[in-house]
Amino acid sequence: MDDHKIFKVSRRDFIKTTSVGVTGLLIGVSVSCTDNKKNLTGDPQSRFTPNFFITINGSGDVTLIAHRSEMGTGIRTSLPLIIADELEADWNRVKIEQALGDIKYGDQNTDGSYSVRMFFMPLRKAGAFARTMLEQAAAKEWGVDVSTCKAVNHEVVHTSGKSFGFGYLAAKAALLPLPDENKVTLKSPKDFKYIGKTSSIVDIQDIVTGKARFGLDVNIPNCKIAVIKRNPEPGAGVKSFNPDEANKISGVVKIFKLDAPGFPTNFFKPLGGIVVVAENTWSALKGRDALKISWEKGKNADYTSSSYIANMMKGAKSKGKVRRENGDVDKAFKQSKTILEAEYIVPHLPHSPMETPCAVALFKDQTCEVWAPTQDPQGARKALAGVLGIDEKAITVNVTLLGGAFGRKSKPDFIVEAALISRNIGGPVKVLWTREDDIQHDFFHAPSAQYIKVGIDKNNTVDAWLHRSVFPSIGGTAVDQANEPSGGELSLGMIDMPYDIKNVRCETQQAPTKIRIGWLRSVSNIQHAFAIGSMVDEIAFARGVDPVQNLLDMIGEDRKIDFTSLTKELENYNEKQEDFPWETARFKNVIRVAKEKSNWGKQLPKGSGQGIAVHRSFLTYVACVVEVSVDANNKITIPKVDYVVDCGLAVNPERVKSQFEGGASFSTSIALKSEVTVKDGAVVESNFNNFFLARMSDAPLETAVHIIETNEKPTGAGEPPVPPFAPALCNALFAATGKRIRQLPVKLSA
Amino acid sequence: MATYHINVNGQDQQVEAMPDTPLLWVLRDNLQLTGTKFGCGIAQCGACTVHLDGNATRSCGLLISSIGTQKITTIEGLSAPGLHAVQKAWIEENVPQCGFCQTGQVMSAVALITQNSNPTDAEIDTAMSGNICRCGTYERIKKAIKRASTPKPN
Numbered sequence A: 001m002d003d004h005k006i007f008k009v010s011r012r013d014f015i016k017t018t019s020v021g022v023t024g025l026l027i028g029v030s031v032s033c034t035d036n037k038k039n040l041t042g043d044p045q046s047r048f049t050p051n052f053f054i055t056i057n058g059s060g061d062v063t064l065i066a067h068r069s070e071m072g073t074g075i076r077t078s079l080p081l082i083i084a085d086e087l088e089a090d091w092n093r094v095k096i097e098q099a100l101g102d103i104k105y106g107d108q109n110t111d112g113s114y115s116v117r118m119f120f121m122p123l124r125k126a127g128a129f130a131r132t133m134l135e136q137a138a139a140k141e142w143g144v145d146v147s148t149c150k151a152v153n154h155e156v157v158h159t160s161g162k163s164f165g166f167g168y169l170a171a172k173a174a175l176l177p178l179p180d181e182n183k184v185t186l187k188s189p190k191d192f193k194y195i196g197k198t199s200s201i202v203d204i205q206d207i208v209t210g211k212a213r214f215g216l217d218v219n220i221p222n223c224k225i226a227v228i229k230r231n232p233e234p235g236a237g238v239k240s241f242n243p244d245e246a247n248k249i250s251g252v253v254k255i256f257k258l259d260a261p262g263f264p265t266n267f268f269k270p271l272g273g274i275v276v277v278a279e280n281t282w283s284a285l286k287g288r289d290a291l292k293i294s295w296e297k298g299k300n301a302d303y304t305s306s307s308y309i310a311n312m313m314k315g316a317k318s319k320g321k322v323r324r325e326n327g328d329v330d331k332a333f334k335q336s337k338t339i340l341e342a343e344y345i346v347p348h349l350p351h352s353p354m355e356t357p358c359a360v361a362l363f364k365d366q367t368c369e370v371w372a373p374t375q376d377p378q379g380a381r382k383a384l385a386g387v388l389g390i391d392e393k394a395i396t397v398n399v400t401l402l403g404g405a406f407g408r409k410s411k412p413d414f415i416v417e418a419a420l421i422s423r424n425i426g427g428p429v430k431v432l433w434t435r436e437d438d439i440q441h442d443f444f445h446a447p448s449a450q451y452i453k454v455g456i457d458k459n460n461t462v463d464a465w466l467h468r469s470v471f472p473s474i475g476g477t478a479v480d481q482a483n484e485p486s487g488g489e490l491s492l493g494m495i496d497m498p499y500d501i502k503n504v505r506c507e508t509q510q511a512p513t514k515i516r517i518g519w520l521r522s523v524s525n526i527q528h529a530f531a532i533g534s535m536v537d538e539i540a541f542a543r544g545v546d547p548v549q550n551l552l553d554m555i556g557e558d559r560k561i562d563f564t565s566l567t568k569e570l571e572n573y574n575e576k577q578e579d580f581p582w583e584t585a586r587f588k589n590v591i592r593v594a595k596e597k598s599n600w601g602k603q604l605p606k607g608s609g610q611g612i613a614v615h616r617s618f619l620t621y622v623a624c625v626v627e628v629s630v631d632a633n634n635k636i637t638i639p640k641v642d643y644v645v646d647c648g649l650a651v652n653p654e655r656v657k658s659q660f661e662g663g664a665s666f667s668t669s670i671a672l673k674s675e676v677t678v679k680d681g682a683v684v685e686s687n688f689n690n691f692f693l694a695r696m697s698d699a700p701l702e703t704a705v706h707i708i709e710t711n712e713k714p715t716g717a718g719e720p721p722v723p724p725f726a727p728a729l730c731n732a733l734f735a736a737t738g739k740r741i742r743q744l745p746v747k748l749s750a
Numbered sequence B: 001m002a003t004y005h006i007n008v009n010g011q012d013q014q015v016e017a018m019p020d021t022p023l024l025w026v027l028r029d030n031l032q033l034t035g036t037k038f039g040c041g042i043a044q045c046g047a048c049t050v051h052l053d054g055n056a057t058r059s060c061g062l063l064i065s066s067i068g069t070q071k072i073t074t075i076e077g078l079s080a081p082g083l084h085a086v087q088k089a090w091i092e093e094n095v096p097q098c099g100f101c102q103t104g105q106v107m108s109a110v111a112l113i114t115q116n117s118n119p120t121d122a123e124i125d126t127a128m129s130g131n132i133c134r135c136g137t138y139e140r141i142k143k144a145i146k147r148a149s150t151p152k153p154n
Ligand code: FES
Pocket: B037, B038, B039, B040, B041, B042, B043, B044, B045, B046, B047, B048, B049, B058, B059, B060, B061
């Protein structure tokens, strides 16, 4: 296969090879072109590389670096679009090159819905600097003032009408010093050509023809295939094993033990187990099936998720550690006219991206090259350096397309596995995780138990809010001491509770981590939005107020909420509150628009209902209205979902929409289908025959996504669809059936 | 190991494999046709969908020894070098997100459209229910299938 070659071609060769074809084309054009005032191209070998993200060659080809990982959000398209827009490049002349893992690009860890938020300005500047230098180069050529030169669609045009192509200017711009920042002006948003407009993803043709290369598809010469039998109890080791039967399988080449890390495992260490290396996948799988292994029992051999959750719920009902306290809830409850109490449970959830974890590695002469669908190539590089004991410079991390990730592929454990196996066998290897491996050995979303108590006073105002959230912390996967949710985890939907309530207390309890816990799309916003979004709906009914009006009542006046005065622990998605304040007006706006767009309160037949929930996560404000209908057999159908999204300026609105459409389906899985349980240390579910995801017949029939038009700073779109969906759906189920749902996944017959 | 002769995308191929090897791994490992994906290995997700004499089939559950002379079509042979009407519709509707499930989805959709040029919503649901998309592109898949379908004359 060609992958090896494709990946091995150096950046310079890449530029050279691609320029040949285009140069030919352009020479053809200019020869037949009568307008000889136009100089389009220069020496094809020349290159203008004003920064790590942009290269323009003498033929006018623009190569832009995509430094974040493509896992379905469209980021490989959207970030280069930002550069191209400021650069005034013609998008049809742009080639995208995926970056290796390297700190020179800045942050490459593609998670937290912050790719656009973090890189919108830096990449605009990168584009604007290059554009300015091209304009300066043209001005110099013509001996005119630079203010009379303007880059327009791959050319710099003088006020007199004459112009130079970017290709022609490349060599000349390359000789100029970087301009002062104050000489560089960013475009006015009204002049954006690509930002805010619809653009198809750059990989679409390859995807629908099967040419797109995911991690699973990487193939380098002489590459062996490895699968690993891991202890059902994550982190525990191997007592003994017998490889004899496995060795008899044709094609099996080597069987050996990979040490187990114990528990906590940490995020980068492989789980260990028995490795079967074979000539092909089927031999490896058969060999693995034929292994006889006796497993050690580790410290979590007693972990059973049902009793663990029951225990957490006990904790949630008694006084815990205070994480936010305003006013005096105990005193307020004494005077409440109405008190509401509810308990909420969300189970373990796996990521289960359609492409299971996989990686190819070649360890050779104290260097290591890997090809992997990783969200975090720099993290992988660092992990590899640590585990292999070699310098980071000796490690090359190639990032393939990711067949989904949702947080799973930010952990490099599977890449480290590949590297260790390659070192052991002295040649290239691909590690494959089967679906069973994936579901049973994931970094799971934490199971959670929550308790919320609300007091409504004699004026029908909510004046007391007590919320306890209990779940094992992600940190517990790395260190024993992290046995209570962190401030960061609570900032995802709990202590940033925005409602204008005088007396508030948020508490947590200890819950030791007993299996690998990780971050799943929107993380603890999942359970917090479910609990709060459901409770707020209960409040509406207790107050006798329409749920939409209730939300508006509870959020209160237009203001920027100053959380620093409310809790010391809030992390505003790593942004300063003054840069990205919590604005109630934006929250109210998405609610009002949702009311209108969803035709809230419309007449629906018996067994149908609408529900609403609103949530700000990753600095994006989202209102979600779900319409459900439930038939006589309790079958749930979702005819319509309306999302209203304020994510600041939407760079690629089409991809924002697709994230929300997909988010509705992803969240349907969480709300109605998915659950992972653990018994005696081992995960019970194993594949799509006993672990369920939404299929076409389960997913919403229509998801309308309404994006608020604004020039506010862009925020995120990958994760924000998820949090409000399940509570909106459950509130709709209440409207349809009169049943309150407080545990996911929904079981209506229970 | 045994030798098998199979017809893939109109070409006769000779492959060495164990008799119980699923076609999926023969395509991917022996023939380097990696457009056909692995998602579950137990005929539950549709990522590995190919056509066997024109019928959508999960290649992960199809043993190489059971194929005989039946003709196999994979995404690579669907319509190359051009695009099939279903692929065009996929592009026009901007269906894919991560893209991993999409070749399997396209293969299922093409089999459906070939056998039923104007499927109803319910028929689409049934034909496509074996294909999971974790990214949740179902609504657009449905739109693309409708775009590619031909309304019945009169
Ligand atoms: S891999 Fe064949 S159906 Fe999932």
